[in-house]
Amino acid sequence: MTLGSPLAAYARFQARDALLKALMPVGLFLVLAGLPIYTLAQRSTLAAMRAPGTLQDGAIRIYGEVMTLAMTLGAIVLMSGLASLDRERGHFRFLFSRPVAPWRFYLQQFVIATVLFVACFALIPVGFGAVVAAVPVLPALGSAALYALLYGSLAFLFSALLNRDGLAFILVMIVSRVLQQLDRAEQLSGFLSGLANALPPLQALDGIRTTWLAERAVTGNDVLLVIGYSVGMLASALVLIRQKSLAR
């Protein structure tokens, strides 16, 4: 029996577990964007909405706003509690008395969840394009992948570090957003400006998404910053899982 084989065999169960979470943004989009767009269509006809004009512009505006919300919330839900729930609920006793390394188990889960998230997210621009108006698909998927990476690795890091990780995650997210907005407006200096730059680059990620969805080119530095920061957090989470006791 090789070390890799039990994990590979378990991948289908991890995919099943992740699928529901990965579909959450699609559900959210259907509820939050579907209803307003349907109401707009009721005022006229679907054919009128499919033609360029005010109605279509309104629908596209709704699409952009709700997609951003779905992307952010979906990425958070996707990875929150990834390791901490197994720890708190005692599942780890059954999972890790078997010949698997916990860090590999969670890395595989992270990768599967991210891939499924992006794949499911494709349903949003493709579906919107089929019903209302064509929107760029690849930029939406690229943004979704970066959101899953950054928010997912941040949630995973807290999940590896703490038992009650949700609160710490939300706190860091809020502080990062506020400080980075102030820093961008040049209202911070010294330590606080340094702190804003050291925190997860959420503002840079929003910038990438906006630029990509407007089908403009993004500077490579921002993308590298987001990917590098995410990989750093992911690696830290895996090291923590490897080093810290599973029973805490």
Next chain:
Amino acid sequence: MRAVDGVSLEVAPGEVLGIAGPNGAGKSTLIAMLLGFLDPDDGTVTIDGLRPRAFVEREGIAYLPELMTLPLTWRADAAIDRLAALAGIPSAGLAVARERVIEAVGIGEHRSKRLKALSKGNLQRLGLAQALLAERRVVVFDEPTHGLDPVWTNRFRDIVGGLRQPGRSIVIASHSLDELERLCDRVAIIDHGRIQRIVSVREARGTGSVRRWRLRAAVGADVVAAQFDGATLKDDSIECTVDVAELNRGVAAAIAQGALVTAIAPAESSLEEAFRAAVTR
């Protein structure tokens, strides 16, 4: 606060070791360290020369935790399939392994139920099933008969008997001294985080060491009591503390004087005696 302190214990291949102790004695902490779920602040734990996590990640341990903490929305058969896959059982052999353990613990009629619909005893049997999925060199059961009815408590003893193999080490933590006495070769009694004593149960069962006995006599209970120094007599029941040879001599003498002895049994098991002496609460 130290949950366990100064523990030194070795389990040989082929041995069944029991761990007994009152609540909070440190049994679960000891088991968590054995599985590599907790690292000791000081000292070492090794299995076959490896740190526990390295050993578990290499070949796995058959483990039944004290509490069945699997997600309650899982179905029983699906839970076994998942844990079988993770145990390294190839897809082709998954169904056979699942049926074998379901049959072994008799939960066939509950296989498609969600775990939240299972009784405590059936959950425990499911826990036992998942521990039996793969052949392992190390087996750890934490309170294995917790929630089982008397029929399945006996059946569990048969299962453990079947698991005994020359190269396999089995560790059983339990509150039930009777269970440990029946199943184990040695029992470590732990209290306040320390091993208070290790009782060789098999030796105690086989030798004529001095212990307390309870006898009953239909006729001549006073005659029986008179054969043993310090014996107590209440109605037809006599209690005395002697070795087996002295017990036989005294009973033979009482019978020769007309007494009718109807029952002889240890007043308490050797493990109970040791436990009582070791645990001070």
